[in-house]
Amino acid sequence: MDRFGDMELTWLGHSTFRLDAGGKRIYLDPFLNGNPKCPENEQTPERVDVIVLSHAHGDHLGDTVELAKQHGCTVIAPVELADWLQGKHKLENVKDPNKGGTVDVDGVRFTYTDANHSSSNNDLEYMGEPCGIVIRAEGKSIYYAGDTNVFGDMGTVIARLYKPDVALLPIGDNYTMGPEEAALAVELLGVKRVVPCHWGTFPVLTGTPDALAKLVGSGVTVERIEPGDTVTI
Numbered sequence: 001m002d003r004f005g006d007m008e009l010t011w012l013g014h015s016t017f018r019l020d021a022g023g024k025r026i027y028l029d030p031f032l033n034g035n036p037k038c039p040e041n042e043q044t045p046e047r048v049d050v051i052v053l054s055h056a057h058g059d060h061l062g063d064t065v066e067l068a069k070q071h072g073c074t075v076i077a078p079v080e081l082a083d084w085l086q087g088k089h090k091l092e093n094v095k096d097p098n099k100g101g102t103v104d105v106d107g108v109r110f111t112y113t114d115a116n117h118s119s120s121n122n123d124l125e126y127m128g129e130p131c132g133i134v135i136r137a138e139g140k141s142i143y144y145a146g147d148t149n150v151f152g153d154m155g156t157v158i159a160r161l162y163k164p165d166v167a168l169l170p171i172g173d174n175y176t177m178g179p180e181e182a183a184l185a186v187e188l189l190g191v192k193r194v195v196p197c198h199w200g201t202f203p204v205l206t207g208t209p210d211a212l213a214k215l216v217g218s219g220v221t222v223e224r225i226e227p228g229d230t231v232t233i
Contacts, residue, residue, distance in 0.1 A: 005138060006138065006232045006233060007019060007020065007021040007137060007138050007140060007142070007232070007233040008020040008021075008230050008231075008232060008233070009142070009166075009195065009230065009231050009232075009233055010042075010228065010229065010230040011195065011197065011225050011226075011227055011228070011229060012030075012032065012035070012037075012038045012039070012042050012227055012228070013035050013036070013037025013038045013039075013201060013227035014031055014035050014037055014038070014059060014197065014198060014201040015028075015029050015031070015054075015059070015060060015146070015147070015168075015170065015197045015198045016028065016029050016030055016031045016032065016035060016038065016062065017029075017144070017168065017197070018042075018045075019135065019142070021108055021135065021137040021138055021233075022106060022107050022108040022137040022138065023106070024049040024050055024105065024106065024108050024137075025045075025047050025048060025049045025050070026049065026050040026051075026052060026108070026135070027045070027048055027050070027051045027052070027067070028052055028054075028133065028144055028168075029052075029053060029054055029059075029060035029061070029062060029146075030048075030051055030062045030063050030064055030067060031058075031059045031060060031061075031062030031063070032044075032045075032062060032063045033062075033063055034058075034062070035059070035062070035201070036201060036202075037200065037201050037227045038227060039227055039228040041228075042228060045067065045071075047071070048067050048068075048070075048071040048073045049071075049073055049074065049105075050073055050074045050075075050076065050105055050108070051064050051067060051068060051073055051074070051075045051076070052075075052076040052077075052110055052133055052135070053075070053076065053077040053078070053081060054078075054115065054130055054131050054132065054133055054144065054146035054147070055078070055081070055115070055117070055118075055119035055127065055130035055131065055146060055147065056081050056084075056119045056120060056121045056127030056128075057118075057119065057120070057121075057147070058121070058122045059201075060146075060147070061081075061121065064085070065085070065089045065091065068085075068091050068093075069089075069091070072092075072093065073093070074093050074094075074095060074105055075091055075093065075094045075095070076094075076095045076096075076097065076103055076105075076110050077094065077095075077096065078096070078097070078098065078099075078112065078119075078127075078128050078129065078130070078131050079096045079097075079098050079128055080126075080127050080128025080129075081119070081127045081128055082094050082095070082096035083096065084121070084125075084127060095110075097110070097111075097112050098112060099112050099113060099114055099129070099131055100112065100113075107137065108135065108136070108137040109134075109135070109136040109137070110133060110134070110135055111133070111134040111136070111162065112131040112132070112133060112134075113131060113132040113133070113134060113143075113153075113157070113158055113162075114131070114132065114151065114153055114157070115129075115130045115131050115132040115145065115146045115147070115148040116130075116148050116149050116151050117130050117146070117147045117148055117149065117175075117176070118130065130146055130147065130148070131146060132144060132145045132146050132148060132158070133146070134158070134162045134164065136162070138233075140165045140166075140233055141162050141163055141164045141165050142164060142165065142166055142167075142168065142233060143158060143162060143164035143166070143167045143168065143189065143191075144168040145167065145168060145169050145170060145185070146170070147170055147175060147176045147198065148170070148176065148177065149176070149177045149181055150177055150181040150182070150184045150185045150188070152188070154185055154188040154189050155187075155188035155189065155190075158189060159188060159189045159190045163190075164189060164191055165191070165193065165233060166191060166193040166194070166195060166233055167185070167186065167189050167191045167193070167194050167195070168194075168195045168197055169182045169185055169186070169194055169195075169196060169197065170182070170196075170197055170198035170199070171196045171197070171198065171199045171207040171208070171209070171211075171212050172198045172199035172200070172201070172204075172205030172206065172207045173205065173206050173207045174204045174205060174206070175198070175204075175205070176198050178206070178207040178211075179207045179208070179211040179212040179215055180215065182194075182196070182207070182212050182215075183212060183215035183216050186212075186216050186220055187216075191220070192219065192220050192221060193220070193221045193223070194212070194216070194220060194221070194222050194223065195223045195225070195231065196209045196212060196222065196223070209222050209223070209224045210224075
């Protein structure tokens with residue numbers, strides 16, 4: 001892939017994405033096995049260069065440990081989660097930024113932002129605060145919100161500092177913001193393109209891209225993609 005070309009973003013269902021950027025294959029919150037929406041042919045990746053995690057819930061931590069051991073990839077995780085991955089699971093090459101911190105992996109920059117929700121592992125052990133993630137490469141900026149609700153710093157910090165070209169926003173409701181709060185997030189962020197996530201995986205996640213599109217109006221592109229589909233950033 002041309003280092004200065006486009007970024008290719010593939011939705012793998014729920015809140016899992018594969019991003020090809022800067023010559024790197026990056027997985028965001030790799031919940032592959034056990035994810036009822038992840039295409040079967042995507043459940044066993046042939047290549048993983050970087051895994052970046054927003055928080056420790058099982059539907060986001062997912063296959064991180066197994067993939068990291070198999071591929072020897074870089075893992076980026078919030079401090080407490082990073083410590084747990086290194087201490088309990090003996091992972092190597094783990095980066096541990098906190099909110100506001102940036103990690104550079106061969107020219108692809110990952111910055112953690114605030115996020116408002118919870119973070120524990122499947123054993124209900126506290127794993128520190130959750131984060132959003134800004135990824136900058138190829139002269140573009142992607143904001144991945146994690147499982148957050150809407151909050152004011154989307155407009156006063158994330159929009160002003162990171163100027164995202166596209167936002168990956170949860171819309172399912174119940175465990176994250178629904179379409180109404182996501183529409184306000186779009187306004188605060190000032191983005192004109194949204195990739196919805198964390199919807200449709202389980203019956204309790206009732207928000208839909210159509211509901212979000214009605215709220216944001218024709219000036220914002222809401223990508224209506226299916227798991228396995230790729231969009232160019």
